Structure formats: C-alpha cells, structure tokens
Amino acid sequence: MSFDKFNDMIEMLYRLATEDIPPFAIIKDLFEFIDKRRDGLLDLTEWMDAFSKFSNPNEKKRYILSIIIFIDQ
Secondary structure (H helix, E strand, C coil), X not given: CEHHHXXXXXXXXXXXXXXXXXXXXXXXXXXXXXXCCCCCECCHHHXXXXXXXXXXXXXXXXXXXXXXXXXXC
C-alpha cells in the first residue's frame, strides 16, 4: 500500500469514527513506523508485524477490519 492509499484509509477510518483526522505529520510518521523495509510501500508482513501485538478483543476486531481494508485496496 502506498502512502497515498494509507493516508486515504486513515482519513476514511477517522471520518467513520466521527473523530478529528490527525495531522499529516502524524499519519506520515505512522506510515514510516510500519514501513520497516523503508521502500515506501506497506506490505502485508509489515502490516501484520505492526498490529499483531494487540490482545484486547476490541483491538482484534479493529485489526481484522484493517486487514480487510488493506487487502481491498
């Protein structure tokens, strides 16, 4: 997933949650944190590494939703 698609996804999720969208710099930092290979693209391995640490059931639901959205892109 490119940064543009990631940014669009984050903005969409915040709109759906009726929350204020974080500043661009925060979204960019999050993308760079997940992008361990530093190739400017997020792959499924990087995505799973970033979000597989959550153990709260509610977090797992959000995690599964995020994977579905990631795959759909």
